Amino acid sequence: MATPTVVLLPVWGAGHLMSMLDAGKRLLARSDGALSLTVFVMQAPTEDNRTEVTGHIRREEASGLAIRFHHLPAVESPTDVEGIEEFISRFVQLHADHVKAAISALTCPVAAFVVDLFCTTMLDVSRELAVRSYVYFTAGAATYALFLRLPALHEEVNVEFDEMEGMVDVPGLPPVPPSSLPLPVMDKKNPNYTWFVYHGRRFMDFDGVIINTAAELEDSVLAAIADGRCTRGIPAPTVYPIGPVLSLSPPAEQPHESVRWLDAQPPASVVLLCFGSGGFFTAAQAHEVAHGLERSGHRFLWVLRGPPAAGTRQPSDANLGELLPEGFLERTKEKGLVWPTKAPQKEILAHAAVGGFVTHCGWNSILESLWFGVPMVPWPLYAEQHLNAFTLVAYMGAAVAMKVDRKRNNFVEASELERAVKALMDGDSDDGRKARGTATELKAVCRKAVEKGGSSYSALGRLFEDIRNQAERPNM
Template sequence: MAAPTVVLLPVWGAGHLMPMLEAGKRLITRGSRALSLTVLLIPPPTEEVAADVDAHIRREEASGLDIRFVRLPAVEPPDFRSIEDFVSRLVQLHAPHVRAAMSSLASPVAAFVIDFFCTTLLDVSRELAVPAYVYFTASAGMLALFLRLPSLHEEVPVQFEEMEGAVDVPGLPPVPPSSLPNPVMDKNHPNYTWFVYHGRRFAEADGIIVNTAAELEQSVLAAIADGRCTPGVRAPTVYPIGPVISFSPRTEQSHECVRWLDTQPPASVVLLCFGSGGFFTAPQAHEIAHGLERSGHGFLWVLRGPPAPGELLPSDANLAELLPDGFLERTKDRGLVWPTKAPQKEILARAAVGGFVTHGGWNSVIESLWFGVPMAPWPLYAEQHLNAFTLVAYKGVAVAMKVDRKRTISWRPRSWSER
């Protein structure tokens, strides 16, 4: 009889797909029983994202581990008003395909692990009598807010930014409304409706797997376990398994950014890097450049430009358009601007890096903590404003940066024709 398989259903974003795959690989290589992995793949929305996913799959298929990838059929994209709304609706449309794929597997299904945007598929696991777990790729603090949101919806009748005082998220210091994630800032938006929905359905899962360490968020995990985040509802079982970080094998030739860092003094360089979705317009890039030049400090700036027409992700930066005249020449002895993707983990591991200006995505946060690099978070979108608050006020591992979130770019298309 074939070994049981654990079925993973990630979404395609880099911050979702890779951590879930890494957690699955740990399960099958370090667990006490023989297991395989089956990964169900929802077709990504653009060719650019699909190419990134395909490249990652090829690397995993060459690893020699017992991992099978099953590509689900495409569906007609739903109407939507934001990325979070789009993903949640698209996943819901895939329910018949997920049910069919799981029913046709030759191996018995030991568990079904879904991304936190996929709670509509808990109905499929119930129909198939398969234990279901939510893989939560953000912090336990964000999970606490998700779980608390259905009751907050009843307790706070106005928009959060209109309420008096702070938001009560058990286990965290009082949260200023200005530090809440973008998707919950407008109660009339589908994003908010979906977040309340997902937060309510989390409690139905057999467990929630979180990419965090118990030592990092003890009070939050205790609050969840005690039921303080889910009044009147059974508290979900939470499994903190982090930090889940994927390390690439060493290569003979280091990346150019790494080689440059190895020529710099210890703790002399600040890294500026804003994740797979962060970019800046020319006026913003000019202001950052002026600040770096005036600071007199060394820097490595991974600068990306706005998405190209028809694409979702940032483009390689046109430095002539984004930077002030003469900036590169004036700072060439102490700074490097890198206009495309860069190996963030390898960069953070270098002794020359003494600080990290980051968008505050959770994967970047745990990588920075792993390598002991202090942060200055500049949140751009998603849950990053909450991460920035907790890094400063709860964990004490970052310095606050004053951000006017109404002026910060948070690019989100309403339809694929607006990409």
């Protein structure tokens, strides 16, 4: 009989696609030949997304692993949308018939169907085909707990969340300020909010949820989910915390220029500022950052991106002459480097010269920073990043808080950035010492979790056994 396959359906964003592929490869390795992987690829809606996805797939195809990529037929993108969460959810939904046909056409047994957190509409396809289905949740357990809690919160809170009195109850977390909720839930009239509630309900109907976290990182949240405290006492699907799922490559033979610059800096002396694949600054905000960094007196490596070019969604390479204050580069050339395009974030965080990280709080970036034991200053920009920032400071304790003005498009004043960088990097700051100590502890936690016998290693084993048992059933 042909080797059973696990079908993956990722969305095209790098933080989603690569994380799911890396999780799939871990499962493949754990199966020791008992499973293969089949990845369904949706044609990304924009040219820059398509180029990025194509590059990732080519690298995976060259790896020689038992991974097949199946490109689904293109669909027309919805145009009457109000935000990215609605767009992704509806765009995915349009692929239902193509996904059903592709699964039906496979010549090997399908042991499981694993979908991205925004692909819950595909649950109907898996039910119709009687295929076991799982969600791969690319954010943390705290965000998953909020998703599960949201349908009930929708009934309990009759006003907008930023108008409610008191805090938001997310079991397993400290009381959450409404200002720390994800951007898509801040307007109940917006379709993005409706889709968040929809996904929260549908997660309950899957056979399991795979989360890119380690049990020790979010233990009380995972306990609350398992106990049904997020879902009014109704048991939630089994959770498999298998993280941190990170793609860690050996150092490049020719180090990146930014890494070579770090080689000349003292240990733990540099603060990295990097804001993910979607983060960029206007000149007004870049000026504030520049003034704050200069006044902090600390060494810095700043990955600065400019606004997207017309017709694209991705940030552009920064025009430093337009974005930075006059004379800034000259005045700081002995202490700082501004890098105007993409940079190898993991290689930079791994470098001994890096002692802190000002981050947009994408979950992958948080896990990378914890993996290398680097404390953080959260500067959330979009999606669930405000909740991640709250979790990082108030729950994990691996960061120094910074005031970010959500009402001004997440604006940060120069004086506030200066204060946060000094607190993070100065040796006499209590907040900085706590964040550095916790980051060091969580580095050990993350690495132990994925080692043989660790919590994430064991969770991956339980997931494999569950999938293998399904694959061995006679009707498969």
